[in-house]
Amino acid sequence: MREFTIGPNDAGQRLDRWLAKTLPLLPAPLAQKYIRIKRVKCNGKGAKRDTRLVQGDVLQLYINDEFFDTPTPENAFLSVFKPQLDIVYEDENLLLVNKRPGLVVHPDEQEKVNTLLTHIQAYLYQKKEWNPRQENAFAPALCNRIDRNTGGIVIAAKNAETLRVMNQKIRDREVEKSYLCIILGAITPPAGRLEGYLLKDEAKKLVSVHKTPVPGGRTAVTLYQTLAQKNGLSLVACRLVTGRTHQIRAQFAAAGHPLLGDGKYGRARENKKYGRTGGQALCSYQLAFRFTTDAGCLAGLNGRVWTVDQVDFVTDYFPHVPLHP
Structure with a gap:
């Protein structure tokens, strides 16, 4: 009292x-x-x-x-009364959450409370699975992140061991992340590989794509397959071999086929024409664990695949293409 x-x-x-x-x-x-x-x-x-x-x-x-307590980014979760989460999978070690477009994953200068991480921490705190006053250092954390206006599956670790193992699996490319996107036009060939070097401009929050190595540039590889074409648009499935900032968005734009709705790398006139101006048509719709080395507490997840039930832009522009073939 x-x-x-x-x-x-x-x-x-x-x-x-x-x-x-x-x-x-x-x-x-x-x-x-x-x-x-x-x-x-x-x-x-x-x-x-x-x-x-x-x-x-x-x-x-x-x-x-x-x-x-004094408000800080670390205790912002206390301000979340009813966590809003679309949980794809949960066990004692981790959460797979389908993030909605428009929600940031971590607190930043503009948003301190309404973030994916604070909603996850509030959810676990209210379930009494985590109490920061009983921990020396650990707090539930995200193992991967996606852009504010990109939707899809994000991995959250409930404990330090899961965070350590999952981060290593991601570095070793034993976690497959597949995306759906809509691009302008029809890319040739309809299935293939985008490869180059991405250079990030921190001040402008943009990346540029280069065909040959550049100082500070990082290798970026994306595998893609066209699933459907309609009205000058193509629905494309992508699998990330590397996971760089804005990788899919920048690489398709550099190939002459920017993502529909993309405000950074796209075409404003085309976005308006097709009625998509609220963010890029991009979703991390499928996640697969392909462990080839010891996974410790996560071994039981090996070989499992999760797919989101619905992607808004697929429903809007390609309603007859199934997400679960």
Whole structure:
């Protein structure tokens, strides 16, 4: 229990508004609940949320200690009252989550709370599978990341051993990540391999594609296959051999076939023509574990494949193409 005495600067405020300012980590719906069930008392008695505070009032807050912490990126998950997750698979070690387009995976300068990671941490915290006050260093973490406007499967580790093993498997290319995208036009040949060197411009948040090695450039290899063509668009399946920033988007643009809806590497006029201006038509729709070395606690996942149930742009532009052939 924490106790506060209302001073002259706080007098006149509504109780619920004072609580929101004093405990910014406490989600508003939970604050309202605590007031309702009398875990917030004024002068020893329950009070209503619209009670006007008077100088000298003594408030007793029967609220968990973690909500009194100073807000940081590490405790942002406390502000998530109802985690919104599309869980593809879950066991005691990891989560596979289908991230919706528009959601960032990690907190950044623009968004601190509404991120995939904070929703995952809130979910595990509320399930009592993870409590940061009982951990020295570990917090649930993502093993891979995808762009804000790209949807698809993201791997989250529930424990340090899973994070270590999965990160190594990704480095050893024992995790197959397959994507669906819509490109402008029809690429030739309809199935093949895009290979080059990507150079990232950190200031502009863009990558350039080069046919020959360049200082700072990294090898990028994408295998692709055209699945369908219609109205000047092609639905293409891609498998990443390497996983570089903006790899698929930049390589197809460099090949003369940018992704539909891509605001960085695409064509604004074509995006508008086809009615896709809210983000690139790209989804990490399938994930397969192909372990060839010891996987420790994850050995039971070897050989398994997961595919998302629905991809919005496939439904919109190629509704008769199945995601589960």
